[in-house]
Each structure stands twice: as C-alpha cells, then as structure tokens.
Amino acid sequence: MKVVALAGGVGGAKLAWGLAQLVPADDLTVIGNTGDDFRHLGLAISPDLDTLMYTLAGIANRATGWGIEGDTWQGMAMIARYGGPTWFQLGDRDLATHLLRSERLAQGETLTAVTAALGRQLGVEAALRPMSDRPAPTRLETDEGTLAFQEWFVGRRWQPVVDRIVLPEPPAPASDEVVAALEAADLVVIAPSNPLVSVAPILHTRPVWELAADRPAVAVSPIVGGRAIRGPAAKLMAELGLEVSPLGVARYYGADLLDGLVLDSADGATAPDIEALGIAALPAATWMRSDEDRVELARIVLDWGRRLG
Amino acid sequence: MKVVALAGGVGGAKLAWGLAQLVPADDLTVIGNTGDDFRHLGLAISPDLDTLMYTLAGIANRATGWGIEGDTWQGMAMIARYGGPTWFQLGDRDLATHLLRSERLAQGETLTAVTAALGRQLGVEAALRPMSDRPAPTRLETDEGTLAFQEWFVGRRWQPVVDRIVLPEPPAPASDEVVAALEAADLVVIAPSNPLVSVAPILHTRPVWELAADRPAVAVSPIVGGRAIRGPAAKLMAELGLEVSPLGVARYYGADLLDGLVLDSADGATAPDIEALGIAALPAATWMRSDEDRVELARIVLDWGRRLG
Numbered sequence: 001m002k003v004v005a006l007a008g009g010v011g012g013a014k015l016a017w018g019l020a021q022l023v024p025a026d027d028l029t030v031i032g033n034t035g036d037d038f039r040h041l042g043l044a045i046s047p048d049l050d051t052l053m054y055t056l057a058g059i060a061n062r063a064t065g066w067g068i069e070g071d072t073w074q075g076m077a078m079i080a081r082y083g084g085p086t087w088f089q090l091g092d093r094d095l096a097t098h099l100l101r102s103e104r105l106a107q108g109e110t111l112t113a114v115t116a117a118l119g120r121q122l123g124v125e126a127a128l129r130p131m132s133d134r135p136a137p138t139r140l141e142t143d144e145g146t147l148a149f150q151e152w153f154v155g156r157r158w159q160p161v162v163d164r165i166v167l168p169e170p171p172a173p174a175s176d177e178v179v180a181a182l183e184a185a186d187l188v189v190i191a192p193s194n195p196l197v198s199v200a201p202i203l204h205t206r207p208v209w210e211l212a213a214d215r216p217a218v219a220v221s222p223i224v225g226g227r228a229i230r231g232p233a234a235k236l237m238a239e240l241g242l243e244v245s246p247l248g249v250a251r252y253y254g255a256d257l258l259d260g261l262v263l264d265s266a267d268g269a270t271a272p273d274i275e276a277l278g279i280a281a282l283p284a285a286t287w288m289r290s291d292e293d294r295v296e297l298a299r300i301v302l303d304w305g306r307r308l309g
Numbered sequence: 310m311k312v313v314a315l316a317g318g319v320g321g322a323k324l325a326w327g328l329a330q331l332v333p334a335d336d337l338t339v340i341g342n343t344g345d346d347f348r349h350l351g352l353a354i355s356p357d358l359d360t361l362m363y364t365l366a367g368i369a370n371r372a373t374g375w376g377i378e379g380d381t382w383q384g385m386a387m388i389a390r391y392g393g394p395t396w397f398q399l400g401d402r403d404l405a406t407h408l409l410r411s412e413r414l415a416q417g418e419t420l421t422a423v424t425a426a427l428g429r430q431l432g433v434e435a436a437l438r439p440m441s442d443r444p445a446p447t448r449l450e451t452d453e454g455t456l457a458f459q460e461w462f463v464g465r466r467w468q469p470v471v472d473r474i475v476l477p478e479p480p481a482p483a484s485d486e487v488v489a490a491l492e493a494a495d496l497v498v499i500a501p502s503n504p505l506v507s508v509a510p511i512l513h514t515r516p517v518w519e520l521a522a523d524r525p526a527v528a529v530s531p532i533v534g535g536r537a538i539r540g541p542a543a544k545l546m547a548e549l550g551l552e553v554s555p556l557g558v559a560r561y562y563g564a565d566l567l568d569g570l571v572l573d574s575a576d577g578a579t580a581p582d583i584e585a586l587g588i589a590a591l592p593a594a595t596w597m598r599s600d601e602d603r604v605e606l607a608r609i610v611l612d613w614g615r616r617l618g
Binding site for chain 1: 350351352377380381383384385386387388390391392393400401402403404405406408409411412415427430431
C-alpha cells in the first residue's frame, strides 16, 4: 500500500515517524508544508521540513518538538552579543542544515533535491518532499497588520488575532515528485497538524487537493477536548469562526476531500455528527506521548485507511 | 601621535593589540588585509579582519591564533555529517560573525561599516578598517595551478609551490576611511605579518603605498633566524627568490617605503646591511609570546617611530 502523508511540524512529524516504522520506505512519501519557509540572516529556513527531517532521522529535540536533540546555542549567544536578531532560535547544529540548504539552493538545486540529499545523509529513508519548489509563503491578516507566518508564529508567539489567512494566488505548483506520489497513493493521510496553516497550504498547492480528494484520505484531528494538543490550531479556528472540535475539523476539510477522520476517544461523542457529514469517524488514542503511541496511532490510521479504501 | 598599522592575521593582530594598549583609540587605525576574503557556504568570510577584531576585542583563541577562545564545533560536526565541506573550520560563535556580516553586506552596507559595527559590539575601540570595500582577492600561481588564497593557505596547508602572487589589476581603491587615516598619520606601522600575502595586498590597494611612503613608516620583520615565526612567509620568500632574512624583508619593502625595520635581536648582525639600504635597523625582542611582549614591542615601535619621524 503506497501511503502519502501531508504534514506540518511537530504533531505531523510524530505521526510521520510512526508511519515510517510500519510502511516500507519505498511506499511512504511525506509531503511537508513550506508555507512557513522564510529567509532569516540570509539563510533559507524551512521549519516544517526540518522538524519532519529531524524527527524521521530520530534526532529531533523531544522537549521542544523542533530543533535537534542536544543542540547548543553558542552561535545564538554570539548573535545576541552583536545585537543581532534572536527572536528566531537557531541551534549550532541546526544552522548547518540552513547553511547547506541555502548554499545548494543558491547553486540552483531545487528544494526537493536539497531536502532529499540532506535527509539521506541523516538516514531518512522515506521520501520527504516539500510541497513545492516555488516559494509559497503563508501570510496572516491580523489585528496588528499583515504578518509573514514566522513573524506571527514565533516573532509574536501567535498572539495577534487573525482575520484571514492568505495563501498565494495563483497557487504554487506542486513538484513533479509530489504529483507522482499522490497519483500512485493508495492512501492519503492528513497528519494531526494545524489544518489552517500547516495542511491548508499543502492542499492549496496545485493540484494536491484534487489528487487527494480522488483517493482514500484519512485525517487525524489535532483538536482534542476543544483544545489543540499543541500550538495555535484552536485559537485560529475560533478566530476564523470554526467550531473548535473534531467536527469543526471535519467540516473544514469536507467530505469531498476526507473519507475518514480519526478523532480522540475523549471526543467520541461527536462521531455521529461527523458521520452525518458523510465522513467516517473513528475514535482512538491520538495523543502521541511516546514512540509506542506514534506507532500505534499510525497502525490504526493505516488499518482503517486500508478498509476505507 | 596618530598611528596607522597595516596588518594581516595572527602576528599582525598581536602587535595591533599591543599598539591599542598604548595609543588612544581615536589615534589608532588598523588596516586589515582583505585579500584573503572569500565566500564559503554562502558566507562572506574575512579571515584577517576577524583575527584582528577578535584579538583587539580580547576574545581570540590564543592556542590557534584564529577564531574565538572557547568556541565550539557543533555546526562543523553537523556539516560533516551532511557530507558538507569541512576544510575551512568555522566555530559556532565565529559563524555568528559571518552570518551577520553576510547579511549586512547583502543589504548594501559596506565592509567598512559592517566591520566597524561588529567591532563596536565586541568592544573594539580603535578603528579597524578593511583595506578596501571592493573585493580584492589574492590569487597564487602554483605548481598545482592557480589557487584562491584560502584554497592554498587552508585547503592545501600552503604546500603547493608558488611561482607568482597575483594581486588584482587594476588595484582596488582604498576606502575613504583608509585614505583619511593614512593622510592624517604621524607614523605607519607595518606589522610582522607575511610581507607577500598579508601586507602587499594592502600596499597594492590604491593609493596606500604612496601615502605610506610619504610618511614615517616602520616595519617589524616577521622573519627571525631565517624562519617565519608562523605561517608560510619564509617558504613563500624562498620560492619567489627572496633572501629569507630581515634583510630580504627590508629589500622587499624598499627604502622608498620604509624608514625603519625592527628586527629580532637574534638577527642583529644583519642590521648594518639593512642600514646600507637606507633603512634604519633596530634589533629588539620581537617574539610576542605574552601580552607583555606585545605591549613591549609596540612601545619600542612607537618610541622609535616617533624619533624617526
């Protein structure tokens, strides 16, 4: 069974890692959101791709969810001493990723090629793909003006109230590799990443939505008990008038796209409302605290997806 | 007395530090060689300026002579893990310098402005100036072909035999700040840096030589007992047919430029031959092992230069 996962950062990376323990590497493609990508200190930074890569490579920092386990901060301390920008934290090892990526992009390689090459060196076996080789920055219209994603997310700790999420128009084209993986997919897994700012930018990349909608597609709700497990998903959904629940997630993705939604057992009572939308609902343990949790959730998603397909 | 020092890396930086202990900051300008500058991993790297800056700031690594005391190597280890280039060592703190310099240059600031701003943050009080704001790369014609300076110096540990040193033609223009400092100088000090690849690129920058020649100018020989205190000065002089001695240094700079040459006491016997060229010769303790040595040599150079001027 060929599986394609659409994923943002931390939560998505955990499920992607679980999938990678169960699906043969040749059959798994993880498509990462690059709507968060930005340039900082002259470097091309891809936060979600890096979180996915580090997590798949088994070197992610488990405490923070981003960055590299055991990384150090000598460079940041020196940048601070120079009075340089410190709002976006760059670990010393992490900087190597940005330096090499930036250098190779500047030499004309695609982000797809660079991501594959860096991942290979770290031992990532599944295909990790950026959604597009073109820049496709997500912008947010907020009560403090229009902000680039990282300005809002890291720079202002996602506090400004969001009126509207602006994805690039016309949409960026998906890479050939992304299109080919989706065309071959037996199952599309939408990871429990932020639907609005992590998954939507991938789906917005043309023609990802159409290809995903044509195939069995299962999402995992990132909303549990009315809250996001992590990050601004609940806050954003509320600000944009969506119900902050698995039902809200199901409505947002819609029955045209989704065949099934895995929701946390704590929200099991909402399953009938989701099914009423024409989307199968499966309550399960979705909170991934351990490696075993990740693998178990991946197993549930794969087994259920196989039956739905 | 307004003093301008021309300096390359390690040896030049030591004397510059000594001078900075004795000369009021407003009266001292250190002009650094940028012929070694190069781009690496997309970063603008200025090895001699950095050694001068770190030394003047009191944070240089004393064991290596270059880099920052106590710097760490997490980024380099990660670059190695990625299979990236490791021939040029970049410490984690040192990387901050290159990142901020590169970013500010990319935003259109001059190297002069960036160097001043970075130095100020580190507490450098004397004026540290790049010889030019234009790239002025030194190239070496060798038995392994034409090499950029760092390819030869670091990449091949200065082993290829040099037939010819190629400085840019037409010469790069000195910055306004360099010209103004030289015009106001009461004494020009040529530090015990490599005459051929550290000092010559500065003198080649127009109109540094003419301005230095018009003023009292004292050099310190980097050759002691037929050997370079450090680095390839002796090897290079021999390969280019120069006598490897203070007399060879005196002949190389010439009486049109130099009023005096400080040579090591170990070479005192050659003083008459140097004076026969029309260049005053002063034997002294030139080997700078300690901070006290640096200050003492600076004091000798300043006192003697004042009398020669």
